[in-house]
Amino acid sequence: MSNSSLPGAVGSPPQHYGNPLGEQRLLAGGKAIVDLSDRAVITVTGPDRLSWLDSLTSQELKGMLPGDSAETLLLDPTGHLEHAIRVIDDGVTTWLLVDGEQGAPLLAWLERMRFMLRVEMVDRTPDFATVGTLGAQQLPAADPNGVALVWVDPWADVARGGHQYALVERHPAADWTYREVLVERGTDLSLYPAAGILALEALRIAAWRPRLATESDERSIPHELDWLRSAVHLGKGCYRGQETVSKVHNLGHPPRRLVMLHLDGSEGVLPPARSPVELADKEVGKVTSSALHWELGPIALAVVKRSVDPEADLQVVADGIRIAAAQEIIVPPDAGAEANVPRLPRLGAVSRG
Helix, strand or coil: CCCCCCCCCECCCCCECCCHHHHHHHHHCCCCEEECCCCEEEEEECCCHHHHHHHHCCCCCCCCCCCCEEEEEEECCCCCEEEEEEEEECCCEEEEEECHHHHHHHHHHHHHCCCCCCCEEEECCCCEEEEEEECCCCCCCCCCCCCCCEEECHHHCCCCCCCCCCCCCCCHHHHCCEEEEEEECCCCCCCCCEECHHHHHHHHHHCCCCCHHHHCCCCCCHHHHCCHHHHCCCCCCCCCCHHHHHHHHHCCCCCEEEEEEEECCCCCCCCCCCCEEEECCEEEEEEEEEEEECCCEEEEEEEEECCCCCCCEEEEEECCEEEEEEEEECCCCCCCCCCCCCCCCCCCCCCCC
């Protein structure tokens, strides 16, 4: 499957088809599909597959039923993000969907972790392509074991065992109906209206939805991106990086926090990823992704220092231009410390009362 040959396609997979804002409207209304055929697909089979993946990653997977979707994170021993994995199980096989550049290193790491367990991994990227869409379009999903391979994004609500740091009455993801459908490569999808990746990115940013390829770096922990919402089960047992997840959530605060920025569009400049975010001429963070939204105008996600005043007006520097940016708080500065452990007085301190 590839829509890169359709009229007006720019890029492969296509970034847009000549009308990015119009494509956003179609996609938001559940009337278009996005070619994500560069993404990787890994299968895990064997009777130990779910309990094994559960033991390695942040989400509770061992209870998944055929057709269930989940999201899980593979962390390093100190809790930093290494892989974000979208998971489908069909009762026979567990399907792991990841961005293309993550496929080979994830497969290699899983192979090293097999030990004596009854699991087998295969790269199925040459056989299956990923299609993104919003809504419940009836696409010709592959079903090699009798269950349609459709991953439904859990970001629309707080997953069981998860936690949301965003303090909003109605999360912008409430209407986020995103899903990814696996189709056999070579499937003709030319009859479905197409939207480019730019359209999907704009809607993702507006939903505050983090993505490993854009929002994370070598220092990122899940708390900074409000990723405990969909991809971490706080009540499950030990896994790699779990100590950091627990400590920061219960006793500490994430050192950085994700914000959405509403950008001044008068200069007509959209800041690229890694553009500096400044407060009083001092760098306090970086833009992670940006887009021109069909309703909100120019918007961006950025990771800033926890200490940045939530009320402060920021500036983004791009192409030598300073762009005014208003914060919309996703992760508040006081996120974490959920255990509310009382502070003990220092030894030798004099009590006044």
